[in-house]
Amino acid sequence: MLCDVCGKNQATVHLTEIIDEQMKELHLCEECARQKSEQMESQFGLSDLLAGMAEFAKPNKELEVADSVKCASCGLTYADFKKLGRLGCGACYNTFKKYLAPLLKRIHGSSQHFGKSPLKVTKFTKKRMDLQDLRNKLKLAIETETFEEAAKIRDQIKELEKKQAENNSQDRGAK
Amino acid sequence: MKLNDLLNHTSEWLRSTGPNSDIVISSRIRLARNLDKLPFPHRADKKQVEESLKIIEEAIVKVDYLKQATVFRLADLDSIDKQFLVERHLMSLEHAQKTNHKAIVIDDEEIVAIMINEEDHIRMQVMQSGFNLFEAWNIINRIDDCLAKELPYAFLPDWGYLTACPTNTGTGMRGSVMLHLPALVMTRQVDRVLAAIAKLNFAARGLYGEGTQATGNFFQISNQVSLGHSEDEIINNINGIIRQIIEQENQARVAIFSKNRSVLEDRVNRSLGILKSAHIISSQETIELLSMVRLGCDLGIIKDIDRRRINELFIITQPAHLQKIENKKLSSQERDVKRAELIRSRLRI
Numbered sequence: 232m233l234c235d236v237c238g239k240n241q242a243t244v245h246l247t248e249i250i251d252e253q254m255k256e257l258h259l260c261e262e263c264a265r266q267k268s269e270q271m272e273s274q275f276g277l278s279d280l281l282a283g284m285a286e287f288a289k290p291n292k293e294l295e296v297a298d299s300v301k302c303a304s305c306g307l308t309y310a311d312f313k314k315l316g317r318l319g320c321g322a323c324y325n326t327f328k329k330y331l332a333p334l335l336k337r338i339h340g341s342s343q344h345f346g347k348s349p350l351k352v353t354k355f356t357k358k359r360m361d362l363q364d365l366r367n368k369l370k371l372a373i374e375t376e377t378f379e380e381a382a383k384i385r386d387q388i389k390e391l392e393k394k395q396a397e398n399n400s401q402d403r404g405a406k
Numbered sequence: 407m408k409l410n411d412l413l414n415h416t417s418e419w420l421r422s423t424g425p426n427s428d429i430v431i432s433s434r435i436r437l438a439r440n441l442d443k444l445p446f447p448h449r450a451d452k453k454q455v456e457e458s459l460k461i462i463e464e465a466i467v468k469v470d471y472l473k474q475a476t477v478f479r480l481a482d483l484d485s486i487d488k489q490f491l492v493e494r495h496l497m498s499l500e501h502a503q504k505t506n507h508k509a510i511v512i513d514d515e516e517i518v519a520i521m522i523n524e525e526d527h528i529r530m531q532v533m534q535s536g537f538n539l540f541e542a543w544n545i546i547n548r549i550d551d552c553l554a555k556e557l558p559y560a561f562l563p564d565w566g567y568l569t570a571c572p573t574n575t576g577t578g579m580r581g582s583v584m585l586h587l588p589a590l591v592m593t594r595q596v597d598r599v600l601a602a603i604a605k606l607n608f609a610a611r612g613l614y615g616e617g618t619q620a621t622g623n624f625f626q627i628s629n630q631v632s633l634g635h636s637e638d639e640i641i642n643n644i645n646g647i648i649r650q651i652i653e654q655e656n657q658a659r660v661a662i663f664s665k666n667r668s669v670l671e672d673r674v675n676r677s678l679g680i681l682k683s684a685h686i687i688s689s690q691e692t693i694e695l696l697s698m699v700r701l702g703c704d705l706g707i708i709k710d711i712d713r714r715r716i717n718e719l720f721i722i723t724q725p726a727h728l729q730k731i732e733n734k735k736l737s738s739q740e741r742d743v744k745r746a747e748l749i750r751s752r753l754r755i
Contacts, residue, residue: 241737241738241739243738304445305445305449307449315448316571317446317448317449317525317570317571318446318568318569318570318571318572319445319446319448319449320440320444320445320446320449320560321440321441321442321443321560321561321568324560324562324565324568324575325562331572334572335565335572335575335633338572338573338631338633339575339576339631339632339633339634340607340631340634341631341633341634341635342564342565342633342634343564343633343634344562344563344564344565344566344576344577344633344634345576345634345635345636345639346566346576346577346579346635346636346637347547347550347577347636347637348561348563348566349554349559349561363563363564
């Protein structure tokens, strides 16, 4: 069977398209199939979907202001992000923090990380994260009404906060 | 290790040794990681992608767990080699396109595969046979810890690991389980099951992941949400869903087997008959027939062929594998002939 598009090569890819409830079968050669898939991706890819969500995630007033915000590190603008659906570098997350927070919440139902962290994080962020972790656990324990667990966690938080306060005053004293 | 060595080797995930290997083919955990100071691959210039490639390659060499691993630069591989790696589930289709400044790292058991400069700087995966996500997580977690000692990851305490696409932010983790659900398909229940999965924020995909159609009754179920839950929680959630699907597939199998035994035995044996005697066969037909034979093995209808041999056939009958076995480029028609030949020889008892 020859390719439906170029009519030259053997068709090896068989595609079923459903448009307006009309089913159409296409028989394509590998080259034409590749072109077709690129075409389809540019018509409606994940980036469009994300971009739509990004649009939705913020009030209209800020729309134009947000578009022109530019990442100092990689030069990506928020308008670029809406078009591509991809961020340019780690720093983009800080640059677009205000707009990304609601977007992440829409995608994941949460904008607070609970998972592991790299070993290389500094002592300060580590402590802050431990505390954050405990607070999250406390919230969960209260939500699930495991109050005994909650009381334990509350004490751990108090302990950690006390330590942190002591450290801070020591630091100040040293200076 | 050379790429051709893989040809005579059965990937860990095809061995059919893990828990629930009748219904669950394999379990896979993938982590996305990026370097702190360099732009993500799609945004980086030539110098920057080459730099990230070099930094990551150097770090990988230092990881104990990856001592048996080999780094392949994609620019050095031909198109059949690349397709070969995709067919073995070691690399994504996306990674095989536009291959400059990209690499793939594979360990000799094909448990670990690390793509460098795909959508993110690092995409690592660990695969296990059967229903075994936690074992996959244990392995990949250790590798990730080792790499984190060498590499400054892009990370924010509030948002976790930062990825090119915000759908991966947080843990950067995707757990997926490949299921074989012929009975749910036959009893027309699978759409209902898949709809329920989608409602719970899980994705169901075909044999080759994103954008592929489900063929041969194979479905890949994975988490969509990567932020807001710990890795353990995410895995527990997936496990919960998978356990229910396994239960439903088992019930459907029992129902078919008790009510329509002779019909089922007929279908299974006819499928085996075609595979054993065909002289021209497409990969689509192969997958569909093998799926029935696999079900026959699970239910004891076929006793003299083990599942591992069936699993292998799914992979080695794919286009790039056939061409590597024959060591030359084959047209689609030539492949259909060679495929039939290979299947006949493997199923000869």
